[in-house]
Amino acid sequence: MLNKIRHSVQKFGMLQGGEHVVVAVSGGPDSVSLLQVLALLAPEYGLTLTAAHLNHGLRGAESDAEERLVCRLCGERGISCAVKRVNLTELRQRGRRRRSLEDLGREERYSFFSALGERVGASRIALGHHREDQAETVLMNLIRGSGLEGLKGILPFRDGIFIRPLIEVSREEILTFLLTQGIPFSEDSSNTRDVFLRNRIRHQLIPLLQAHYNPRIVDALNRTVSIVRREDDCLETTARRILDTWQIPDSMAGEGAALDISRLTGIPEALQHRVVKGLLEHLLSGSFRITSRHIGAVIDLCRGEKPAGDVHLPGQAVVRREYGRLILSRGREDTPPAETAGTGGRIPGQFCYPIEFPGCVEIKELGRIVRTAFVEKAHREAAGEGSLAVCLDFDRVQMPLTIRNRREGDRFQPSGMKGTKKLKNYFIDEKIPRRRRDSIPLLADRQSVVWIAGHRLSERVSVNKNTKHIAKIEII
Numbered sequence: 001m002l003n004k005i006r007h008s009v010q011k012f013g014m015l016q017g018g019e020h021v022v023v024a025v026s027g028g029p030d031s032v033s034l035l036q037v038l039a040l041l042a043p044e045y046g047l048t049l050t051a052a053h054l055n056h057g058l059r060g061a062e063s064d065a066e067e068r069l070v071c072r073l074c075g076e077r078g079i080s081c082a083v084k085r086v087n088l089t090e091l092r093q094r095g096r097r098r099r100s101l102e103d104l105g106r107e108e109r110y111s112f113f114s115a116l117g118e119r120v121g122a123s124r125i126a127l128g129h130h131r132e133d134q135a136e137t138v139l140m141n142l143i144r145g146s147g148l149e150g151l152k153g154i155l156p157f158r159d160g161i162f163i164r165p166l167i168e169v170s171r172e173e174i175l176t177f178l179l180t181q182g183i184p185f186s187e188d189s190s191n192t193r194d195v196f197l198r199n200r201i202r203h204q205l206i207p208l209l210q211a212h213y214n215p216r217i218v219d220a221l222n223r224t225v226s227i228v229r230r231e232d233d234c235l236e237t238t239a240r241r242i243l244d245t246w247q248i249p250d251s252m253a254g255e256g257a258a259l260d261i262s263r264l265t266g267i268p269e270a271l272q273h274r275v276v277k278g279l280l281e282h283l284l285s286g287s288f289r290i291t292s293r294h295i296g297a298v299i300d301l302c303r304g305e306k307p308a309g310d311v312h313l314p315g316q317a318v319v320r321r322e323y324g325r326l327i328l329s330r331g332r333e334d335t336p337p338a339e340t341a342g343t344g345g346r347i348p349g350q351f352c353y354p355i356e357f358p359g360c361v362e363i364k365e366l367g368r369i370v371r372t373a374f375v376e377k378a379h380r381e382a383a384g385e386g387s388l389a390v391c392l393d394f395d396r397v398q399m400p401l402t403i404r405n406r407r408e409g410d411r412f413q414p415s416g417m418k419g420t421k422k423l424k425n426y427f428i429d430e431k432i433p434r435r436r437r438d439s440i441p442l443l444a445d446r447q448s449v450v451w452i453a454g455h456r457l458s459e460r461v462s463v464n465k466n467t468k469h470i471a472k473i474e475i476i
């Protein structure tokens, strides 16, 4: 068994040599053999060992006897042993959320191991999971419903810290090892209680599968794990490569980073999830946990019919769709677009100001000024027209003129077009995101919108060869 373990340690890169390892010892056969194996490998690998035992306080005298056994085994091997006592039943009653004892116990154990690891300066935490645990985990995940992530089972080496040296050995090999080494262990009586799902899988489902379907079901499930892990690695590498070629910038504050949705929808569905996961991890810079619900919502946003929408993520990050683009932004409020400079990115409420000639009026909501003047025909060339400054035929305007934002039913005759079209349709055709539409100043006369600032002038007021009086409107 020792050679088999050496092989696993090497294959999964669990130890390089010289590590301080916290060994989690419950007192059961798996973790007692783990303690013995690591004690035997310690000189070879130059390991320092600290054992950790959590007394859950659930089984009275039996729990205390286990604690004593662990301390004794450690003492005999010259290994220091840290013990923590908790009362799980009491902890559960005090907790705000109702948790299963199984979950609570696991949480307590891992936080104890991690805190101890930090205190003693350990770089590894060793746990006694083995082949049967692996098979049970895969079945548990299958029953709950799982993707490749769950079918990868228990990882031999996780997060650069948790190692499972016994993951490729069977319970039978462990028991034989303990017997030949003459090492005592305790049998946790709660392991035989079928209230826990894992125990029911161990005592009912696996024996049933062995008796009626496949006597080597544990081997088969362990094979599945190896295959799934290989294929999962391949998908993960491919997804990473795709993301690398997209070159998403690191800084996604303010306006954020934009991405063509077709890039995402153009890759196979199985990869879309991973790529979106990678995108969101990048966006949240590891500060928040990404759930499959977040990933699903972003994919639905990209695949859906609606050209606009957003998905809010933890930490005020937002993924927004604007037609064919996906915008990833870390802040809730975006940097103000040109139309909303001075508003701090807020979408303004309705506004409407009368326009005087010549004159000046402030659009408070946008922090902008509208300036009007008459321009001599001969000087039109020098009038400095642009996207925010236009000249129009003053005689064709139906006074009064106002500067305002959009209203329901607004119509507009884009220059060069005969008929009018709904302003809403103009915005849609021009792919102007909905959140920007209220921030666009419109020059309107009694009849309709005559200028969409920053965009188009109406054909109805365009200057032509018959124009006598030219008015210039400018937004500054």
Ligand SMILES: Nc1ncnc2c1ncn2[C@@H]1O[C@H](COP(=O)(O)OP(=O)(O)OP(=O)(O)O)[C@@H](O)[C@H]1O
Pocket: 023, 024, 025, 026, 030, 031, 034, 052, 053, 054, 055, 056, 106, 109, 126, 127, 128, 129, 133, 137, 154, 198
């Ligand atoms: N009370 C305990 N004190 C110290 N270590 C423990 C204790 N209980 C479990 N362990 C460690 O955790 C390993 C796995 O045990 P077990 O399967 O009961 O735990 P688990 O964390 O619930 O596993 P899983 O997460 O797979 O359900 C053991 O082999 C041992 O290394």
